[in-house]
Amino acid sequence: MKSPALRVPKSRSPRKPKGQGAERREEILDAAQGLFAQKGVHAVSTRQIAEIAGISQPALYAYFATKDDIAAELCVRAFAILAERMAAARVGYTPTPENFERCLRVYIDFGLDHPDAYRVAFMLEKSVDGSFLEKTGGRPMIAGKEVFAVFVEMVGELHARGLMAGDDVMAATQSLWAGLHGLVSLLIARPEFPWIDREPLIATHVAMLRRGALK
Amino acid sequence: MKSPALRVPKSRSPRKPKGQGAERREEILDAAQGLFAQKGVHAVSTRQIAEIAGISQPALYAYFATKDDIAAELCVRAFAILAERMAAARVGYTPTPENFERCLRVYIDFGLDHPDAYRVAFMLEKSVDGSFLEKTGGRPMIAGKEVFAVFVEMVGELHARGLMAGDDVMAATQSLWAGLHGLVSLLIARPEFPWIDREPLIATHVAMLRRGALK
DNA sequence: GTGATAAGTTATCAGTGATTGGCGACGCTG
DNA sequence: CAGCGTCGCCAATCACTGATAACTTATCAC
Structure with a gap:
C-alpha cells in the first residue's frame, strides 16, 4: 500500500503549519497587495490570495470578515x-x-x-x-x-x-x-x-x- | 390529480412565448438599463435581467455574447x-x-x-x-x-x-x-x-x- | 405531412465569496 | 505525565455567479 499519510494533494506554498495570529494577517495582506496590484481588486479571488499566503481559503475569514x-x-x-x-x-x-x-x-x-x-x-x-x-x-x-x-x-x-x-x-x-x-x-x-x-x-x-x- | 399542465414553477413576467428577434433585444436592454441604474452594473446578475425581460437566463446569450x-x-x-x-x-x-x-x-x-x-x-x-x-x-x-x-x-x-x-x-x-x-x-x-x-x-x-x- | 430553422427551455458546468463541523496540536491545570 | 480546553486550521459544503450543452417547441417553405 501507498503511504496513507501522503498529504499535500496539490503543490502549495510549503509553510502551512506556521503563522501565529498577527503575522499571518500581514502575510495575507502582502499576498493580497501583490495580487490586487497585478490584476485589479475584483479579478482576484479569495482562493488565489489564500494560496499565495500559504493557507486555505476559509482561513482568511479568521482574520478578515470579507x-x-x-x-x-x-x-x-x-x-x-x-x-x-x-x-x-x-x-x-x-x-x-x-x-x-x-x-x-x-x-x-x-x-x-x-x-x-x-x-x-x-x-x-x-x-x-x-x-x-x-x-x-x-x-x-x-x-x-x-x-x-x-x-x-x-x-x-x-x-x-x-x-x-x-x-x-x-x-x-x-x-x-x-x-x-x-x-x-x-x-x-x-x-x-x-x-x-x-x-x-x-x-x-x-x-x-x-x-x-x-x- | 392536479392539473398536470400547471407550469409556471415560479411567478414570472407572464409573456414567455413571445419575442421576435429584434424586439427581444430591446426588452433585454431595457431591463438591464433599469437594473444597472438602480443597483450598479456589477451588482446585477444575468438572472435578474432575464427575469425582468421575461425570458430564461440562457436566452440572453442568444442576443449578447457576455x-x-x-x-x-x-x-x-x-x-x-x-x-x-x-x-x-x-x-x-x-x-x-x-x-x-x-x-x-x-x-x-x-x-x-x-x-x-x-x-x-x-x-x-x-x-x-x-x-x-x-x-x-x-x-x-x-x-x-x-x-x-x-x-x-x-x-x-x-x-x-x-x-x-x-x-x-x-x-x-x-x-x-x-x-x-x-x-x-x-x-x-x-x-x-x-x-x-x-x-x-x-x-x-x-x-x-x-x-x-x-x- | 415533412424537413429545416429559429427561439427558448431545462440541466449543468466551473468558479466565486462565505459558512460549518471537526481534527489536531498547543498550553494549561491536576 | 494524564487530562482537558482552547485555538488555528482545513475539508466539505452552500448559495450564487456567468456561461454552455442538449433538448423541446413553434413556425414556415415546399
Whole structure:
C-alpha cells in the first residue's frame, strides 16, 4: 500500500503549519497587495490570495470578515502614507503658489504610486445593497476625508492671504479636489488611452488648476 | 390529480412565448438599463435581467455574447446621446469663453444624467486578463474617443484665436477632459460625500476650468 | 405531412465569496 | 505525565455567479 499519510494533494506554498495570529494577517495582506496590484481588486479571488499566503481559503475569514475588508485595510494603510506625504509637504509651509503646486503633485504622485488603494477609496462602484462602503464601515472614505481636510486647510490659508480666485473656500476645495482626481483616476482607469507624455501632462494639469484656483 | 399542465414553477413576467428577434433585444436592454441604474452594473446578475425581460437566463446569450456586452451596448447608445448633445451645443458655435463653458456643462450634465453609461465608459476597473474593454472590443472607448475629438476641435479653435493659456492643444485638451471627468466621476462614485449644493459646485468648477484653460 | 430553422427551455458546468463541523496540536491545570 | 480546553486550521459544503450543452417547441417553405 501507498503511504496513507501522503498529504499535500496539490503543490502549495510549503509553510502551512506556521503563522501565529498577527503575522499571518500581514502575510495575507502582502499576498493580497501583490495580487490586487497585478490584476485589479475584483479579478482576484479569495482562493488565489489564500494560496499565495500559504493557507486555505476559509482561513482568511479568521482574520478578515470579507474580501472587501482586506481591500479596505490596504486602502487605509495606503492613505496613511498619503497623509504622511502631505504632512511632509507642509513642513515649513508658507501659502505660496509654488507650495500649492507642490501639494497638488504630492496628491497626484500618490494616486499613481498606489493605484489600487486609490481605486478602492475613490473609484469603486457603489451599489444599493451590500455596498463596499457599508460593509467596510466607510473606513477608506474616512481616511480619504482626512486628506481632504488638509486641502481645506490649505485653500483656507491661501484665501486668507487673498490669493484665491473665489470666496467660497469649500466650493474651491471640492472643485480643486475633483480636478486632481480626474487626472489620477483617468490615468489609472484608462492607461491605454493615447495620453501625451505623463510628466508634461501632469505639469499642464497642475498649472491649469493653479491658474483656475488662484488669482 | 392536479392539473398536470400547471407550469409556471415560479411567478414570472407572464409573456414567455413571445419575442421576435429584434424586439427581444430591446426588452433585454431595457431591463438591464433599469437594473444597472438602480443597483450598479456589477451588482446585477444575468438572472435578474432575464427575469425582468421575461425570458430564461440562457436566452440572453442568444442576443449578447457576455453580460459586459449588454453594458457596452447601453454605453455606446448613451454616447450617441452625448455626441448628439455636444453637436447641438456647437450649432452656430463661435469660439467664445461663454460657448466654451456651455460645452463643458453639456459634458457634465450628460455624465450626471447617465451615470451608469458614464461608469461603464470611464470608471470601470481594468484587469490584466479578460478585461471589459477587450471583451467588448473597446466599443465604448471608441465612442468616447469621438466625443474627445470634439473637445480637441473646440480647444483647437480657441487656440487659433489666441485664447488658450498654453500652446499645446493636446495637453490642454487632455487636462481639460480630466478636470471635467473628475467632478462627474466623484459625484457619481461618492454621492454620500458632504458636497456643497450641486449647481454652485458645477458653476465653480466650470469657472475654474475656464480660468485655467483660457487666457 | 415533412424537413429545416429559429427561439427558448431545462440541466449543468466551473468558479466565486462565505459558512460549518471537526481534527489536531498547543498550553494549561491536576 | 494524564487530562482537558482552547485555538488555528482545513475539508466539505452552500448559495450564487456567468456561461454552455442538449433538448423541446413553434413556425414556415415546399
